[in-house]
Amino acid sequence: MDVERLNDLARLSLNQATTKRWTLAEAAEGCARAGIPWIGVWRDRLAEVGATQAARIVRDAGLRVSGLCRGGMFPAAAASERQARIDDNLRAVEEAATIGTDTLVLVCGPSPDRDIRAARTMVEEGIRAVVPYATECGVRLAVEPLHPMFAGDRSVIASLREANDLVEKIGSPQVGVIVDAYHLWWDVELEAQVARAAGHICGYHVSDWIVPLPDVLLGRGMMGDGVIELRRIRTLVETAGYSGPIEVEIFNQAFWDAPGDEVLALMCRRFLACV
């Protein structure tokens, strides 16, 4: 297969989850020192300074924002709680616009009970309720299908097929998907579903799958340390027309405990060598 190495860091984005202990300012400065041009911002770190100041921090560091994490979490047992979740997503849309990204990542949420089909309907209803304001703000709602091991506690949207179904059903240009190699690498339908997502891929996230998996939540690996065919998946995503930033999102306690600058240096090397 004809897969080119990335020659520079122009498309690299640090998702803040990779350096969880850093504030937004620390992460932005770290990216500037490392030559990383993009950052994926998390709402908890944005909230510490407010969206306007967050935008200034990122701009002053010379960075662009690849996406805001995260909206979603739509299903809830009570209608009032579902409305509260929608309201929170509206705030997230506003924050995304303020910080200067067109992409709000949606982790759609688990079911409040055993009825996963009802929860899926709640996700669809939730996204539909947010679309008008997202359109007004020029922010895309990017459904991130999570690995099926998170179907019980984080996202009932557990495959790219399902995310594509949802996007096509809603039928708004403002709704798309995130392709995350860690969540999707195992899927025999990966090639077909990435091709199907052409035109609505809002982001590409990478990390690696360690064997055996060290931990359900905090076991993600650095690119090159696991079994994912990262180059092949990048080619699929690019063939589908995506040429935007590539976020490195690694939930891993060992990296959280390590000095941030060292993590970023390793991340840059591996991005060039493996992604």
Next chain:
Amino acid sequence: MDVERLNDLARLSLNQATTKRWTLAEAAEGCARAGIPWIGVWRDRLAEVGATQAARIVRDAGLRVSGLCRGGMFPAAAASERQARIDDNLRAVEEAATIGTDTLVLVCGPSPDRDIRAARTMVEEGIRAVVPYATECGVRLAVEPLHPMFAGDRSVIASLREANDLVEKIGSPQVGVIVDAYHLWWDVELEAQVARAAGHICGYHVSDWIVPLPDVLLGRGMMGDGVIELRRIRTLVETAGYSGPIEVEIFNQAFWDAPGDEVLALMCRRFLACV
């Protein structure tokens, strides 16, 4: 939805993995005491006594064997090693026939490297190589798609769609699938793929998915303790024409450490109440 409670234990099978510390004789006696009519046998416990003696143990306890675990593990880097895996599957077919079951469960194996597509081809080739002898012995090769969190270390066959694709491609009446609720509950395609499997469902396995997942390998729950819609899935499987034994297969250290008779008593109650 019209789902009937199970009124008796006539379809209940103890998969030996649930009482891992018991020998085959201990498990068979435990089933007899608990009124469980079926047992799913593991090859390591069969090997301790030999297949002929294992058949006698099961028969003397008045049990029937719902399946033998497990064949599979086909992918390997070297051709000689792949042949060794095939030879081992031929022995497993013979053991299944000897112990009196028509079902050999296949856990198809992980990839020896990052090329998951090549590994999937090795699985297909491996199964094809075993079909003639399985046909001769009257043993069905039952592909068990595992949860995608095992795609890196246990099975590149990670969805029922993929297992159905494989079964249809091979096209032998001797090859079918196992539907395991724990591995498949999250799949938006579950209903469609179980319906598609009509005519080649060789077994139905149950346990439950605890939230949050306590452990990747040993975190399976007792039916009723998790979030899986077990009744709905049983109805799907029955609507597809399966009316055979229902195996309870729970990998969980706490149950392994508990007295076997207590585990079986709880299992019987939950089977009647939740499955």
